[in-house]
Amino acid sequence: MPRASADAPTTVLSWSGGKDASYALWQLRNAGERVTELLTTVSAATDRSSMHGVRRGLYERQAAAVGLPIRFVELPSDADNDEYEERMAEVTAEYENRGVERIAFADLYLEDVRAYREARFADTDLSGHWPIWGRDTETVAREFAEQFAATVVAVDDDALDASFAGRRFDTDFLADLPDGVDPCGENGEFHTFVHDGPIFDRPVSVETGERVTREVGEETTVHYCDLLAAD
Missing domain, CATH: 3.40.50.620 (HUPs)
Structure with missing residues (x-):
């Protein structure tokens, strides 16, 4: 680097x-x-x-x-x-x-x-x-999936159901996204936590914990997957 x-x-x-x-x-x-x-x-x-x-x-x-x-x-x-x-x-x-x-x-x-x-x-x-402004989100998502390890920690119920929370962000996840969901979740459809990749000196060991659904504000339902340190 x-x-x-x-x-x-x-x-x-x-x-x-x-x-x-x-x-x-x-x-x-x-x-x-x-x-x-x-x-x-x-x-x-x-x-x-x-x-x-x-x-x-x-x-x-x-x-x-x-x-x-x-x-x-x-x-x-x-x-x-x-x-x-x-x-x-x-x-x-x-x-x-x-x-x-x-x-x-x-x-x-x-x-x-x-x-x-x-x-x-x-x-x-x-x-x-804005170092990545204007890049094609599908290209970014696929390049990221090839180079990094990440877990989906939150999904907006308007875009995705609860089964997506806690999944690995990888090519299978991208293939399962419904039409209209940005592959980078740029519109807030989902959020991730990254635990390994080329920017890391060492992996951050994590394991998935409890999955809960909460109302955020007056109109948004979010499915969360808790992450815990694994070491």
């Missing part, structure tokens, strides 16, 4: 622990970019990712295995968008003071999401960076 260029911008990667973020880190490193930290959010009440349901401890193991520090932003369980933006603005200011130049995101094509992120940097010295 190429060494980071000394004059490459100092970059923090917005981190979900899932396949798109892992794929983005792989591409950044292959391009000689200088990624210095991972940034993610967890619920202060559960110590888990709000969207993925992944335990903080697994993120810590994952970050150690890819050789990067990880910054956790704790959010109240009832945090609204204003509170989220306030917390993230504090982090952004801290990064500016530390000399970080940009924050990278693993978004692929959702224009409104990118525009929202760009607006957050309007009054800062930071910029956004």
Whole structure:
């Protein structure tokens, strides 16, 4: 893997622990970019990712295995968008003071999401960076499945039934996706946790645990598969 260029911008990667973020880190490193930290959010009440349901401890193991520090932003369980933006603005200011130049995101094509992120940097010295923007999602998904190991940890019931939660993200999983479901889950159809691949110094050993179904907000039903450290 190429060494980071000394004059490459100092970059923090917005981190979900899932396949798109892992794929983005792989591409950044292959391009000689200088990624210095991972940034993610967890619920202060559960110590888990709000969207993925992944335990903080697994993120810590994952970050150690890819050789990067990880910054956790704790959010109240009832945090609204204003509170989220306030917390993230504090982090952004801290990064500016530390000399970080940009924050990278693993978004692929959702224009409104990118525009929202760009607006957050309007009054800062930071910029956004989208290393995998515009790539064909089927190509990305298949390349990822060939190179990485990941488990599906959450699925939106509007897109997939509960049987998809806990499955390995591989070519069989992709073949079983119904028509209209993005192979990278870019529209929130499913989320993953990555535990091995070319960005890892060592695998993160995990095993599947309890599967539960929960209402998220007023209109969304999500099927979760809990992941546990296996060693």
